[in-house]
Amino acid sequence: MRVEWAKTKARAQRWSEEVILLQEEMRRVLEYFSWKAAWWRSKGKLRQDSVDASLLSGLTAYSEKQAMVFDRLQQRFAAQWSEILKKLQIQTPWQAKYAKMPQIPSLWQLAKTAEEADQEEDESSESEQEEEEEEREEREEMIISDEDEDVDMEMKDAM
Secondary structure, X not given: OHHHHHHHHHHHHHHHHHHHHHHHHHHHHHHHXXXXXXXXXXXXXXXXXXXXXXXHHHHHHXXXXXXXXXXXXXXXXXXXXXXXXXXXXXXXXXXXXXXXXXXXXXXXXXXXXXXXXHHHHHHHHHHXXXXXXXXXXXXXXXXXXXXXXXXXXXXXXXX
């Protein structure tokens, strides 16, 4: 019985240590993403004096895009891990720091928003086309009715 108790206690201690190691690993991953985003942003400003404006804008855009990738990774990982830790009722020092981060839309969300805007534009252009078609038909009807009146007047004059 004592042997079983000792084995169980050792197993529980290993699991407790594993939880601590995982929390530290989570913190380090989030810190790495933060560092890597800052690193990419610094790369965009590195060659300001040695290149022309068009190349500089491209380099800056690329470095900002890469930085946003790491910002999104950091945000997504922190959100997912925070949910799990909250369910397990585990508090970590980094949770408060990353809970206050602004939400960065994912590329999928940005693409979806752009797609919705395109659809709205298409719908508005379709309704504009329908309105133009209706106006054209009304004008044609008016022209036809004016011609009919002219023909009626000519016939009356001829009688």
